[in-house]
Amino acid sequence: MPTVSLSFLNRGKVKQVCRVCHAIAELKTERLCADCARIKAQILVRFAEAARGTIAIPAEQQCHRTGCSCAACDGRTVDPHQLYLFDLARAERREIHFHPRCHELWIEAVTGLVARPDRGIDIGQG
Numbered sequence: 001m002p003t004v005s006l007s008f009l010n011r012g013k014v015k016q017v018c019r020v021c022h023a024i025a026e027l028k029t030e031r032l033c034a035d036c037a038r039i040k041a042q043i044l045v046r047f048a049e050a051a052r053g054t055i056a057i058p059a060e061q062q063c064h065r066t067g068c069s070c071a072a073c074d075g076r077t078v079d080p081h082q083l084y085l086f087d088l089a090r091a092e093r094r095e096i097h098f099h100p101r102c103h104e105l106w107i108e109a110v111t112g113l114v115a116r117p118d119r120g121i122d123i124g125q126g
Ligand SMILES: [Zn+2]
Pocket: 018, 019, 020, 021, 022, 023, 032, 033, 034, 035, 036, 037
């Protein structure tokens, strides 16, 4: 894991590297770019039960199909990606596909952990 040094940047509205997709952007919450922040929020809404821990998360699998619909951002997949097969009690079996980027956000959403908590960068008081 490379460490990016941002010490040369001045204060104020600077562009930084999103810690999930590594795009250079003005970061929103949790050092995520606007895209990632939106996707994570979407995951928390769509999979609220998983995020709360009320349903079990099945083992992660690899999907090698292309053109799957990502459950987080609704985009189409082009590369091998992660797949979960939910066996919901009464409902039918449900396949959930994630882009690798969206999968990182999914993990954060369901574990409640941030891969690299990096606080105190833009508190913005003063
Ligand atoms: Zn991002």
